[in-house]
Amino acid sequence: MSFPWAKHYEPKNPVMQWVDSRLPLPRFVYNAVGAGYPVPRNLNYWWNFGVLAGVALVCQLITGIVLAMHFHSSAASAFDSVNVGIMRDVNAGWFLRFAHANGASMFFVVIYIHMFRGLYYGSYKAPREMVWLLGVVIFLLLMATAFMGYVLPWGQMSFWGAQVITGFFSAIPVVGDWIRIWLLGGYAPDDAALNRFFSLHYLLPFVIAGAVILHIWALHIPGSSNPTGVEVKGEQDTVPFHPYYTAKDGLGVVVFLILFSVLIFFAPDYLGHPDNYIPANPLSTPAHIVPEWYFWPFYAILRAFTADFILPAKLWGVLAMFGSILLLFFLPWLDKSPVRSGSYRPMYKVAFWVLVADVLVLGYCGGSPAEPLYVILSQIAAAYYFAHFLIIVPIISHLETPKPLPGSITEAVLAKTGA
Template sequence: MSFPWAKHYEPKHPLMQWIDSRLPLPRFVYNAIGGGYPVPRNLNYFWNFGVLAGVALVIQIVTGIVLAMHFHSSAAEAFNSVNVGIMRDVNAGWFLRFAHANGASMFFIVVYIHMFRGLYYGSYKAPREMVWLLGVVIFLLMMATAFMGYVLPWGQMSFWGAQVITGFFSAIPVVGDWIRVWLLGGYAPDDAALNRFFSLHYLLPFVIAGVIILHIWALHIPGSSNPTGVEVKGEQDTVPFHPYYTAKDGFGVGIFLIFFTALVFFYPDALGHPDNYIPANPLSTPAHIVPEWYFWPFYAILRAFTADFILPAKLWGVLAMFGSILILFFLPWLDKSPVRSANYRPVYRTLFWVLMVDVLVLGYCGGSPADPAYIIASQLASAYYFAHFLIILPIVSRLERPRPLPGSITEAVLGTTKTA
């Protein structure tokens, strides 16, 4: 989308003119985050979470680079290099380790909120399908990076998490065992697996950063969505990104850092598992093997299949777990409603909150022992999850009668629109 009223970068200093004519980086920055990029004037604080995700990624990359300098990727040394070498012998190593571990949790928190905001306000609808699709790619890369990072401390939960999760690949017919051996570099997690996971865990954040650049690029073509779902109709509907939203994002970053530092300094192990402070022991299986908390909903879907039906239950679980994420790729075409924002879709808004409760139930079940009650709850919640996207949403999007939309963003901001 072009914005004819947007200001254009015009360097005045001779040095800046010379740089801009040969490497237009100042022009690029200005058009991306300055007065050259108008944004809707009615964005609320839920639009802060994209910037917060970028801040979280920077924290992970910076702390990860320093931690990599002191990590030993071998089964004999990994545990001690983390819990003794980094935590006790490296200057501020304890801070770097806790910032990196809790930074992953904060990264997932802001990304989950960012995704749920997209679901609520219909940010996946045309013309922003590519923005949504690249966002799902980022989410998949985050999950792969986080899983490999969870293995590196080489505690009990690290080892057995790798053993169990990679073991599910063996359920794939014909090539499953080959894929598992290829992933691990052997028949069980050991030196080869640690080296592979460490290399990929170090590399993938830079791949994520590259996809984020594409994500932002795709966003700048149609422009940002907004809470009303109404497209920008003129200069009166927008404000320059700077200084209005740089100030608003700055406030959000400050709140984010308060929560983050409180977690690092006062509750550094609150989101971790105590078994990971026990060195990995292939001969001692933990009583309850669980991944990190941000994987719990998908782990619940994985465990929900307990009976063979045509295919082995284990294979059904793997297919459902990956399918629960891949289904998000098709969301722009599953939801046929012409109205974006749930503020004007009363039935969809109710279903959205039902889905949120369903995801929370899956998360609780995924972090609980594999008792019959939790398995049944996981099965019911998993069934609703897929029914929401594949059955309920397409039907509701065709039959629902939305409320009247405002004529423009300005009307909605000034409160001059009748919405009922």
Template structure:
């Protein structure tokens, strides 16, 4: 669909013309994120988190490359290289280490908000199923990268986290233990495991960057979704990505980066675990082994199975943990409602709030000590998680009475009759202002 404001790329500088004739990369960038890319004019601030995720991925790659130059991937030197060499001897090494460590937490935080925005506004529905699935692939790669990075400081929680997480695979009969030995390169985390995790932790962010390119490419085919879930009809429904959304993304990113800087400078260890400042000791088990906070909901699901029933409880827990992520790939078939946006689905909206509360409870239980009360709370929350996606969501999509949708995006922004009566030029001017306000 072509729009009157979408001007073709015309380089003015002789050097840019020369490059464009031989390698039209600037033309591709202009069409992807510049003035040639039409975006729905009613996007709210929840649409900023995709850009933020890309920003934190960039921060992680840059800081990770520099840290790798000083890291010693050996069981004898890893702990000292992180806590002595990098933190004390390398110029600004403490800043690089804390920026990378807290950058992982912020990367997961903005990704979780990005995912829940997609769940609420139906970003997994046609024609964006592949966009959603590629996003989940990115998330799975992030989980693998985050786990391997947690092992690298080779502190107490690093070692025992690797021991526990890789031990999940031993729950599978026959093939589980050989897979675990293959992953670790032995029967317990040691030099072979540390070397493998370091190489994969360095490699996977570049794989993530490649899948991000596919994710953005797949998004540009149907175009961005929007809070109403209504398809773009004409040029009154859209604005050029630049300068409207580059400005909006830019100032919002500045605010988030300010919060990130405050955490990095003034509370760098708040999101970490103090036991990881103790060198790894295979003979001393920590009193409470927990992964990083962004794995807590899934860790709670894993721990919710305490009784053997046909299969061992440990195997049930591992299967449920993997299933809790994999079922998200099938949301477009589980939720058959023709309305995308939760804003026009009153029943869905209430259950979505319950889902958010449920995931927060799972997060609390995953990081809390094991007590009878916490176990019971985790079991109830895990049961509701699967009940929501496998039972409630299909039933709601089938029987729910939805609210009437606006006839167009411009109507939702310009309040009905104004969108139809105002001349096209006026619509464009007022729409630009409205988009910035929203």
């Protein structure tokens, strides 16, 4: 979208004029996050989480690069290099290790909130389909990176997590065993698997960074969405990104870093699993194998299939787990409602909050033992998850009578303030 009222970059300093004429990087930054990028004037704090995701990615990149300098990708020494070498012998190694491990959790917290905000406010609808699709790609890359990173400390949960998760690929007919052997570099997790996962875990964050650049680029073409879902109609509907939203995002970053620091300094192992402080032992299976908390909803869907029906139950679980994510790619075309924001869609708003509760139930079941009660709850919650996107949302988009939309963003802002 073109904003004819946007300010254009005109460097005053001779050095900046010379740089900008040959490499327009200052102009690019100004138009991306400065006064040259107008944004809707009614964005609330739910729009802070895109910037917070960028901050979390930078933290992961910096700490990950330093940790990689001291990590030994060998089954014989990986555990000691993390828990002895890095934690005790490297200057501030304990801080780097805890910042990286807990940074992954904070990253997923931010990403999940960012995605659910997009679901509620219809940020996946035209003309922002590509923004949403790139966001789902980033989410898939993030999940792959996190899984490989969880294997690297080579504790009991790391080893058996790799054994179990890669084992599900063997359920794929004909090529399943070949895919698993290719992933592990052998028939069980060992040196080859560690080297593969370490190299990919180091590489994929830079791929994520590239996808984030494309994500932001795609966002700047139609412009940011907003809580009303009404498109910008003129200069009166926008304000410059700087200083208005740089200040607002700055506050969000400060709160994020405070919470992050509390987690690192006061509860660094709260989100981890105690079994991962036991060296990997292929001859001793943990009583309850469980992935990191941010995989629990998908792990619950994976375990929800317990009976063979045409295909083996394990294959149904693998298909459902990947399908639960791939389904998000089709959401812009499943929801045909012309109204974007859930604030003006009464039926959709109820369905959205039921979905949030459903995902929380899936997460709880995924982190619980595979006992009958939790399996049944997983099956019900998994069925509703797919029904929400494939049945409920399309039906609501046809039957729902939305509330009247404001004539413009400015009208909605003035009505809210009572002016």
